[in-house]
Amino acid sequence: MIDFDKSGGLVPAIAQDADTGEVLMLAWMDQEAYEETLRTGQACYYSRSRGRLWRKGEESGHVQEVRGVFIDCDADTILLKVHQVGEAACHEGYRSCFFRKVEGDQFQMIAERVFDPRQVYKK
Amino acid sequence: MIDFDKSGGLVPAIAQDADTGEVLMLAWMDQEAYEETLRTGQACYYSRSRGRLWRKGEESGHVQEVRGVFIDCDADTILLKVHQVGEAACHEGYRSCFFRKVEGDQFQMIAERVFDPRQVYKK
Numbered sequence: 001m002i003d004f005d006k007s008g009g010l011v012p013a014i015a016q017d018a019d020t021g022e023v024l025m026l027a028w029m030d031q032e033a034y035e036e037t038l039r040t041g042q043a044c045y046y047s048r049s050r051g052r053l054w055r056k057g058e059e060s061g062h063v064q065e066v067r068g069v070f071i072d073c074d075a076d077t078i079l080l081k082v083h084q085v086g087e088a089a090c091h092e093g094y095r096s097c098f099f100r101k102v103e104g105d106q107f108q109m110i111a112e113r114v115f116d117p118r119q120v121y122k123k
Numbered sequence: 124m125i126d127f128d129k130s131g132g133l134v135p136a137i138a139q140d141a142d143t144g145e146v147l148m149l150a151w152m153d154q155e156a157y158e159e160t161l162r163t164g165q166a167c168y169y170s171r172s173r174g175r176l177w178r179k180g181e182e183s184g185h186v187q188e189v190r191g192v193f194i195d196c197d198a199d200t201i202l203l204k205v206h207q208v209g210e211a212a213c214h215e216g217y218r219s220c221f222f223r224k225v226e227g228d229q230f231q232m233i234a235e236r237v238f239d240p241r242q243v244y245k246k
Contacts, residue, residue, distance in 0.1 A: 073214070
């Protein structure tokens with residue numbers, strides 16, 4: 001039903017805060033991640049850097065409880081409405097990964113950190 | 124500044140309604156589309172099916188006036204906050220491309236058409 005073949009097995013998946021509408025992040029799903037998300041009710045992605053299934057929050061505990069799954073017109077993009085546990089979706093400690101605004105040829109910080117990544121990831 | 128090389132020259136770009144927070148669509152940008160978007164203040168994408176720059180609304184008139192451009196932590200995804208002219212972002216006539224909700228192994232329609240594609244595209 002979802003066109004995973006179009007882009008070599010992966011489709012983009014947008015995570016949006018179910019309550020506020022804030023776009024939290026974009027990650028990628030393969031068939032397995034999609035099915036695991038539906039089965040568990042928690043967002044699972046495919047980590048391109050690790051080359052494997054990524055249960056969002058597996059290290060940080062900041063899981064995403066899925067409130068709704070939506071598909072676009074071409075069936076090649078997924079939108080998740082989620083409740084973000086731990087207040088932050090971004091591994092850098094921001095609520096949303098989109099914490100920088102483009103202003104001319106500069107990036108401007110528009111958010112404050114919710115957590116310190118060194119504390120959460122123990123790295 | 125944006126990592127266009129990571130995925131072969133294209134990065135995903137999310138268009139979100141600047142007023143309501145509704146996610147309208149996801150499309151793709153190459154360097155040219157990104158620069159054209161910043162230069163013109165209207166969303167330009169790269170059409171994978173047509174293999175060229177796509178000025179959103181060039182056929183329908185339903186352009187997207189850009190209110191803000193945001194970059195994610197890895198600088199490989201773009202978020203546009205836009206004002207959608209013509210009330211609908213989707214070429215199928217829906218306000219958002221995400222007009223279907225996944226319910227079990229079914230897709231459920233969750234939106235009404237705003238326009239008739241046959242009238243708008245004259246096809």
